[in-house]
Amino acid sequence: MSLGNPYKELKLSISGELGRALSGVCADPNILTQLEDIIEEPPKREFGDLSIHLARLSKLCNTSLENLASLLVSSLEKLSLVDKTIVVDNYLNIFVNYAVFSARVLNTIASYDSRYGTIDNYVKKRVIVEYVSANPVHPLHLGSGRNAVLGDFLYRLNKFLGNEVQRRYYVNDVGLQAAFLAYGYYKLGFPNIPPGMKPDHYLGLIYAATTTIIDILKLKKSLREAEASGDFSKASEIRNEIDSLIGDLARLAEVIPNEVNTLSEKIASE
Incomplete structure (x- = not known):
């Protein structure tokens, strides 16, 4: 697990609240241990930051979708990390309170300092990052600069994790x-x-x-x-x-x- 992982803590906070709300509804206690896996990332931003497949959860808990949706909406909106929830079709879409969440991210970074982002028991790898790979016979363009930034970021990130990293095609030297x-x-x-x-x-x-x-x-x-x-x-x-x-x-x-x-x-x- 990453040291000081605010996103992981966000999902744990939401799954914990779901567990409390569902404790009197779901007959199978094993379902409560799977709640973090039920929280998904929607494919589009307009569907929220996180979402829950209500139909799937309703079937697992053997309760009506309408009752389940009402219960979860009233429960999740008590959390300071949640800005709002919207039910669309069979999904409960969760919008994060960015003011609260951003504060937690910044506080975590300040607390862990240079250790922020490191992973416990990480198995180091051998990594090759190939970039910019700009063709010397064609003009450079904005995409070339973008690839340079992204490539260098990936190199530094892997180096930070302790991987053995090689950079290739960093500059094509015209x-x-x-x-x-x-x-x-x-x-x-x-x-x-x-x-x-x-x-x-x-x-x-x-x-x-x-x-x-x-x-x-x-x-x-x-x-x-x-x-x-x-x-x-x-x-x-x-x-x-x-x-x-x-x-x-x-x-x-x-x-x-x-x-x-x-x-x-x-x-x-x-």
Whole structure:
């Protein structure tokens, strides 16, 4: 569970009030333990922030839909977190009191400070975030900037959670991507596209192999410098990056083994 999760607390508050309201109506006590799962997020904003499928709950509690709706409306509107409730067809739509809820969110953030958003017993993952991926042969536009912001946010969020994160295509450097591809293609002697492989897929693999090899060589140089200066912590980080890239290169070699071997030899010899 996330530390200080106001949204989770909102649903618990509502499900708790539902439980109290239904305790004298539902004969099956197990239903009261499932109430949090019955609270849904509606597909459209006009249907509220949360909703309850009354027909489903009415069937579980073996009571009329009208009586159930009346009971829940009068109960939920007692909560300070609830602004209003509206019954539409078979759904009870719940609108959150944003003034109260926002205050709770801000107070929670202030209380947990840098720990806000962390998750107990979180299993760390290896994540790749690919962005901006703007094509250097076309003009940049508003969407390129939007993708940059979203991509960097996802990177920082995953880093905050403790994941091992790589950023790719962060900036296309106005043609550097094409230059790496041309360099690798040249080093391979301008090969023909293998039978059964799409041209863009094959060229993409050459580009990926070329950049990965160059990155490994750069990191090996940085590793020697870190070791020479006695910065063993930095050296350890660089080794991990190298190991990760070697793994990427091995996966590329499973698809284009000859090309990877040739590029490794020719680029390293320069």
